[in-house]
Amino acid sequence: MATLSASSVAEGSNLADLVSDADWIAEVETINKRFELSDDGSIQTVFTFSAITPMKGSVASIDEVRIPGGVAAGRGLHIPGMPRIEVGDHHILFLSKESVVQRWRLPVRLSAGAFRVRQARPGAGRTVVRALADQQEPEIQDYQAFRTQVLHEIASQRSR
Amino acid sequence: MKSQASVLVRRIAIFGLALAVVGGTALGYVRIVIGGETLYWNSNTIGWQLSTPGWDDLSEDGSHRAAVRHGLESWENVYGSNLNFRFDGETSSTNFSSHSSHLVVADENNSTGFFPSGTGMVAVTPISYRLSDGRILDADIILNARDWVFSTDLSQGTFDIQDIVTHEAGHLIGLDHSPSLSSSMWPYVSASQWLHRSLSADDKAGAVALKPYGGDSRLNGRVLSPQGGGLSSAVIGIVNVHDGRQMTTVLSEPNGNWTVRGLEAGDYWVYVTPLEGGMGESNLTGDNPVDTNFSADFYGGYQSPYLFALAEGEIYSCGDWILPADSPLQDYLGASKQVHAGSDSTFTLSGSGFSPGGLQIRSKSPYITITKVGGGSSWRRVCATVSSGAPVGQYDLFFVHSTGFLDIAPGAIEVVEEAPSIQSLSHSVVSIQGGEKIQIHGNGFQEGCWVVIGGKEAVQSTWIDSQTLEVIVPGHDGGEVNVMLQNPDAQSCILRNALTYVAVPIFTELWPVAGQSNGGTKVLVHGEDFSSGIQVLLNGRQASTTWISSRLIEVLTPFGTPGGADFIFRNPSAADVVVEDAFLFVSSQDPQISDFTPSTGNGSGGALVKLFGRNLENPARVLFGVDSSTGLGGVEGEALHANAPNEIQVRSPHYRAGSWGVKLELANGQGVMAPGTFFFQPAPVVGGCAGVVGRPGAFQGWGELPSFLVLFLGAWILRRKKGVLVE
Numbered sequence: 001m002a003t004l005s006a007s008s009v010a011e012g013s014n015l016a017d018l019v020s021d022a023d024w025i026a027e028v029e030t031i032n033k034r035f036e037l038s039d040d041g042s043i044q045t046v047f048t049f050s051a052i053t054p055m056k057g058s059v060a061s062i063d064e065v066r067i068p069g070g071v072a073a074g075r076g077l078h079i080p081g082m083p084r085i086e087v088g089d090h091h092i093l094f095l096s097k098e099s100v101v102q103r104w105r106l107p108v109r110l111s112a113g114a115f116r117v118r119q120a121r122p123g124a125g126r127t128v129v130r131a132l133a134d135q136q137e138p139e140i141q142d143y144q145a146f147r148t149q150v151l152h153e154i155a156s157q158r159s160r
Numbered sequence: 161m162k163s164q165a166s167v168l169v170r171r172i173a174i175f176g177l178a179l180a181v182v183g184g185t186a187l188g189y190v191r192i193v194i195g196g197e198t199l200y201w202n203s204n205t206i207g208w209q210l211s212t213p214g215w216d217d218l219s220e221d222g223s224h225r226a227a228v229r230h231g232l233e234s235w236e237n238v239y240g241s242n243l244n245f246r247f248d249g250e251t252s253s254t255n256f257s258s259h260s261s262h263l264v265v266a267d268e269n270n271s272t273g274f275f276p277s278g279t280g281m282v283a284v285t286p287i288s289y290r291l292s293d294g295r296i297l298d299a300d301i302i303l304n305a306r307d308w309v310f311s312t313d314l315s316q317g318t319f320d321i322q323d324i325v326t327h328e329a330g331h332l333i334g335l336d337h338s339p340s341l342s343s344s345m346w347p348y349v350s351a352s353q354w355l356h357r358s359l360s361a362d363d364k365a366g367a368v369a370l371k372p373y374g375g376d377s378r379l380n381g382r383v384l385s386p387q388g389g390g391l392s393s394a395v396i397g398i399v400n401v402h403d404g405r406q407m408t409t410v411l412s413e414p415n416g417n418w419t420v421r422g423l424e425a426g427d428y429w430v431y432v433t434p435l436e437g438g439m440g441e442s443n444l445t446g447d448n449p450v451d452t453n454f455s456a457d458f459y460g461g462y463q464s465p466y467l468f469a470l471a472e473g474e475i476y477s478c479g480d481w482i483l484p485a486d487s488p489l490q491d492y493l494g495a496s497k498q499v500h501a502g503s504d505s506t507f508t509l510s511g512s513g514f515s516p517g518g519l520q521i522r523s524k525s526p527y528i529t530i531t532k533v534g535g536g537s538s539w540r541r542v543c544a545t546v547s548s549g550a551p552v553g554q555y556d557l558f559f560v561h562s563t564g565f566l567d568i569a570p571g572a573i574e575v576v577e578e579a580p581s582i583q584s585l586s587h588s589v590v591s592i593q594g595g596e597k598i599q600i601h602g603n604g605f606q607e608g609c610w611v612v613i614g615g616k617e618a619v620q621s622t623w624i625d626s627q628t629l630e631v632i633v634p635g636h637d638g639g640e641v642n643v644m645l646q647n648p649d650a651q652s653c654i655l656r657n658a659l660t661y662v663a664v665p666i667f668t669e670l671w672p673v674a675g676q677s678n679g680g681t682k683v684l685v686h687g688e689d690f691s692s693g694i695q696v697l698l699n700g701r702q703a704s705t706t707w708i709s710s711r712l713i714e715v716l717t718p719f720g721t722p723g724g725a726d727f728i729f730r731n732p733s734a735a736d737v738v739v740e741d742a743f744l745f746v747s748s749q750d751p752q753i754s755d756f757t758p759s760t761g762n763g764s765g766g767a768l769v770k771l772f773g774r775n776l777e778n779p780a781r782v783l784f785g786v787d788s789s790t791g792l793g794g795v796e797g798e799a800l801h802a803n804a805p806n807e808i809q810v811r812s813p814h815y816r817a818g819s820w821g822v823k824l825e826l827a828n829g830q831g832v833m834a835p836g837t838f839f840f841q842p843a844p845v846v847g848g849c850a851g852v853v854g855r856p857g858a859f860q861g862w863g864e865l866p867s868f869l870v871l872f873l874g875a876w877i878l879r880r881k882k883g884v885l886v887e
Contacts, residue, residue, distance in 0.1 A: 017280075021277075021278035021279075021280055022278055023276075023277070023278055038257075040255065040257045041257035041258070041259075042256075042257045042273075042286075043288075068273065068274065068286065069286070071291055074290065074291050074292065075288055075289060075290050075291055075297060076194065076195075076288070076289050076290075076291055077286055077287070077288050078192065078194060078199070078286070078287040078288075078289060079284060079285075079286055079287075080192070080284075080285055080287070080331045080336070080337075081284075081347075096276045096277060096278035096279045097276040097277040097278055098276055099270060099273040099274075099275075099276040100270075100276075101271075101273060102273030104273050104274070104276065105276065106274065106276065106279045106281070108278055108279060108280055109279070109280040109281070110279075110281065112280075113280075
């Protein structure tokens with residue numbers, strides 16, 4: 001039985017599911033973010049990502065992605081379960097298709113679809129930390145190994 | 161043993177490296193804190209509306225209404241809390257951005273934009289808040305009805321609407337995820353799960369923290385790291401000394417302070433454990449730091465914890481407690497194990513640092529015994545034996561290592577009541593009108609349980625005992641329906657196709673109320689829900705019945721002995737409706753009217769009308785203006801007089817223009833409709849800006865025209881005859 005995160009009730013599952021469901025996968029650095037107030041009153045954050053490694057989907061070298069939530073006009077829109085992405089962060093992101101009207105993409109299964117790349121300490125290897133504590137998954141993975149797994153899974157699914 | 165990488169990262173957290181998603185709470189129970197502001201509602205009462213589009217595929221019978229309402233209202237009526245929800249009706253709007261209403265939406269076409277293909281999200285609760293102080297301006301619950309299947313009957317592979325809404329309602333009111341496994345705010349949910357429907361003590365404490373009404377008993381204190389600094393977002397657990405139940409968990413503030421509100425007077429132990437394992441920092445959406453650089457412990461230690469005796473309304477300080485150094489012990493429990501009192505359950509616990517032989521898993525409840533079945537360095541298979549008499553509630557498990565390290569799984573075991581079951585109903589058939597009182601028989605009915613019949617919540621439920629419930633059935637369309645019962649602890653049961661709704665006829669009136677004892681009286685019966693196959697009996701004798709509509713039938717009386725007679729109305733499959741002494745059989749023959757003249761009169765009345773027929777003695781009244789198809793309505797004529805047994809006369813009353821029936825009633829209740837209709841001519845218009853303007857009194861209206869015509873024609877014929885004779 002699938003275990004689902006009920007924050008905004010997103011499924012926290014394995015890499016194959018993430019790759020399968022994602023329309024856009026890339027290793028990116030966040031180089032800018034700005035908030036926009038939509039005509040309907042909702043707030044969105046427009047992230048500018050510098051693609052380090054495009055992996056799946058149409059990923060531009062400098063890509064803008066709109067994600068619901070943010071702050072504007074003295075108020076905030078909070079989406080429980082949404083991963084926090086800051087300028088300067090380095091992530092491997094699994095994003096959904098774009099909403100037709102709002103042009104929003106959402107991290108697949110919210111925090112389960114955002115793996116932050118970290119330098120543990122000077123001289124040590126890098127790790128990826130998924131912003132979801134699922135007992136079926138290790139909290140920390142070796143960066144290179146995880147990256148290889150993702151690329152392998154994408155290739156594997158393409159070949160089917 | 162925990163991997164070196166894992167340990168390393170936890171140590172990294174110790175040194176305060178920025179985390180992607182971290183969380184915490186101010187005064188407990190994991191409230192959402194963003195930018196240092198705790199989200200809050202200004203009012204104790206939160207209005208909400210059910211957005212109507214999109215639910216038809218989720219619950220064909222409309223049972224989602226009760227499920228959504230109970231999901232929200234589960235947060236009400238919490239001891240110590242003033243929080244309330246107010247249902248503001250249904251709306252066709254799906255505009256979650258509008259601050260004027262807080263919606264529960266079933267989005268079946270991604271109109272909200274939150275569910276583009278591939279999100280994997282089942283529901284979302286966007287919260288709009290004021291940056292300056294965290295005041296919540298709007299929050300809406302949106303279910304992803306495009307990608308997931310929802311239900312209210314725990315159908316396999318579907319998400320339970322009430323379960324999901326209860327969790328999302330926790331976010332809506334400003335709560336973040338809870339580290340307690342049995343909490344409705346635990347971050348994971350599975351298909352067909354119902355556990356989140358009912359609040360745990362942890363959730364209730366959250367409701368108290370959000371909207372306290374004061375006067376509650378409280379415990380507070382401060383937790384410190386081995387180095388002496390305040391521990392942020394450490395899990396504080398409160399345990400009832402006498403039965404070992406976990407009363408609630410809260411998270412510490414960034415400076416290590418913690419407060420538990422809404423406690424009842426009693427004796428408590430207090431433990432502290434890091435927020436890690438199954439529920440970790442990333443499951444929180446706020447931005448308070450989460451410290452995990454310590455090992456779990458009780459105030460006073462695991463072996464001999466301090467007892468804190470709390471009086472009613474008392475605020476008691478437990479003081480500071482310095483936690484031991486971090487340990488490799490960590491559990492990864494993903495859900496609490498439900499066990500009935502007087503039974504046992506075997507299950508597997510996973511984690512790390514479970515070195516063989518060095519670990520014991522224990523409960524502090526006198527009602528629960530844990531025995532090891534098997535295990536390895538990352539798992540233990542245990543049997544939990546729960547003795548009868550164990551109070552319902554959550555119980556923690558304690559991982560005690562021979563090295564002295566302690567790990568705690570808050571709320572790992574939930575002792576639940578017997579699951580309810582419905583065996584039978586006192587009625588198998590009820591009226592589509594609803595309103596009937598029926599009894600539900602079964603087992604495990606708890607006080608406060610509620611019932612949904614055919615998708616609609618029973619109007620009123622009266623708990624008789626654990627095996628009997630009395631409910632007033634709601635109205636419903638005809639057909640078989642399910643009966644669902646849900647206990648306050650959220651366990652539910654369904655008896656499928658248990659009740660058949662049929663149209664039970666409702667009697668209103670009949671006419672005439674008396675008839676000849678040899679039968680053959682035509683009686684018009686008025687009411688509701690007459691089936692086309694209805695049968696009518698008078699004093700047990702079948703009467704010839706003509707169905708005219710669901711509101712009118714025509715009955716030809718059978719033979720009857722003089723005296724009162726009961727009418728019995730029998731719709732197919734429905735219970736008989738008996739109307740006692742509704743009709744009177746009399747020995748005299750029914751009146752008959754063969755003709756009447758004139759058949760036209762002035763609308764202002766006054767026309768002398770003669771009626772001809774038989775058995776017209778003792779007329780009581782003649783009614784004009786009667787609806788000729790139903791026999792209803794009419795105004796009594798004036799100056800009624802019986803000229804002979806076969807002739808009566810009466811003056812027509814004032815009545816509005818048109819053709820209307822005429823009926824005669826005798827003094828004993830017998831009656832008959834006259835054949836044909838009486839035409840009331842329009843009354844003359846006097847004055848006005850259009851039409852004929854006449855001199856008042858000079859013309860008696862068009863009702864006299866036929867008389868003029870008769871006189872004219874008579875004179876003309878006479879003249880012609882005379883003429884012929886002359887000629």
